[in-house]
Amino acid sequence: MAPILGLAQELLVFLGKSILVVVESLVFTFIPVPRKKVAGEIVLITGAGSGLGRLLALKFARLGSVLVLWDINQERNEETRKMVQEAGVAGAYAYTCDCSQREDVYRVASQVKKEVGDVSILINNAGIVTGRKFLDCPDELMEKSLDVNFKAHLWTYKAFLPAMIANDHGHLVCISSSAGLIGVYGLADYCASKFAAFGFAETVFFETFASKQKGIKTTIVCPFFIKTQMFEGCTSRLSYVLPILEPEYAVEKIVDAILKEQLYLYMPRFIYIMVFLKSFLPPKLGMLLAEYVGAFNFMDGFTNSKKKD
Ligand SMILES: NC(=O)c1ccc[n+]([C@@H]2O[C@H](COP(=O)([O-])OP(=O)(O)OC[C@H]3O[C@@H](n4cnc5c(N)ncnc54)[C@H](O)[C@@H]3O)[C@@H](O)[C@H]2O)c1
Numbered sequence: 001m002a003p004i005l006g007l008a009q010e011l012l013v014f015l016g017k018s019i020l021v022v023v024e025s026l027v028f029t030f031i032p033v034p035r036k037k038v039a040g041e042i043v044l045i046t047g048a049g050s051g052l053g054r055l056l057a058l059k060f061a062r063l064g065s066v067l068v069l070w071d072i073n074q075e076r077n078e079e080t081r082k083m084v085q086e087a088g089v090a091g092a093y094a095y096t097c098d099c100s101q102r103e104d105v106y107r108v109a110s111q112v113k114k115e116v117g118d119v120s121i122l123i124n125n126a127g128i129v130t131g132r133k134f135l136d137c138p139d140e141l142m143e144k145s146l147d148v149n150f151k152a153h154l155w156t157y158k159a160f161l162p163a164m165i166a167n168d169h170g171h172l173v174c175i176s177s178s179a180g181l182i183g184v185y186g187l188a189d190y191c192a193s194k195f196a197a198f199g200f201a202e203t204v205f206f207e208t209f210a211s212k213q214k215g216i217k218t219t220i221v222c223p224f225f226i227k228t229q230m231f232e233g234c235t236s237r238l239s240y241v242l243p244i245l246e247p248e249y250a251v252e253k254i255v256d257a258i259l260k261e262q263l264y265l266y267m268p269r270f271i272y273i274m275v276f277l278k279s280f281l282p283p284k285l286g287m288l289l290a291e292y293v294g295a296f297n298f299m300d301g302f303t304n305s306k307k308k309d
Helices: 002-030 051-062 074-086 100-115 139-167 188-212 247-259 270-278 283-292
Strands: 042-046 068-071 089-095 121-124 170-176 216-223 264-267
Touching: 002 247, 042 051, 042 139, 042 188, 051 068, 051 074, 051 121, 051 247, 068 074, 074 089, 089 100, 100 139, 139 170, 139 188, 139 216, 170 188, 170 247, 188 216, 216 247, 264 270, 270 283
Parallel strands: 042 068, 042 121, 068 089, 121 170, 170 216, 216 264
Antiparallel strands: none
16 A cells, blocks of 8 residues: 555656746746846857857857857968957956867867856857768768767767766757757768757756756757758758748848857747657658658758768
């Protein structure tokens, strides 16, 4: 009898807590979630030399954060540093770092800790795309995709998470992709790296949550194509539900999700529906839907030759 009472009690506690969480979510559907202040926070952005990384840097500069900018491209990273300086940043430090190299990440990370301090918002944004079908993609390029788009996240977490835990204060941001939720024709290595980045960030979130490290937040971002250099030439057939996103819009949403401490951000909203449908539709119907939305042809116009060669 006693074990049954124990189980019933556990179930009641679970149901009670669940109701509270649902009520809280409903309340925040109608009233705006308070945004956290990030003035003075040390924000590290990888891949800050262009695209989303540069725009994120500008946005955090305007919010009063201290910026640590990492990129493999020294010149473009320095350009970003100058741009954020002109935007009136509290402090901006540019470091050349090849995030695909573990030793480079650790070396530059310890330099940052000495010269700037403990990073409190880590944005793993650096990324590359090969854009070739699996059997056409050379092994070295596939390895590089995994090194930059996924493994770099392991090394940056190892470098900066311990201090966040010690301070009970930190935010881990993973720029994954909708290609980290659903396979995309012609992007096998990219999808593998983005699924891995998603799974890794989600698991560390579970670990910090279960360890009651309440000060450590996570945001995982999964956007569809964005008009940056990375996926230049790619098209979307159903642009009313799956538009190619404007970079400024994407960055606005990403920063807002960080300030709201939102765990998942998929954009556009249709991605939530696609992920939901994928979980139960018969695979043949899923393929029909994929064909209908043009998923087998997204990459047809891909012209990012710099990264292709
Ligand atoms: N553009 C899109 O359509 C899209 C869609 C979904 C997700 N994303 C993701 O968003 C992130 C930013 O993409 P973007 O569109 O701004 O691309 P981008 O090509 O404009 O910028 C990527 C930056 O990463 C840097 N980088 C590349 N390899 C590096 C390395 N080894 N070490 C350090 N820096 C390196 C590049 O120099 C560049 O500045 C990427 O992770 C990308 O996968 C992009």
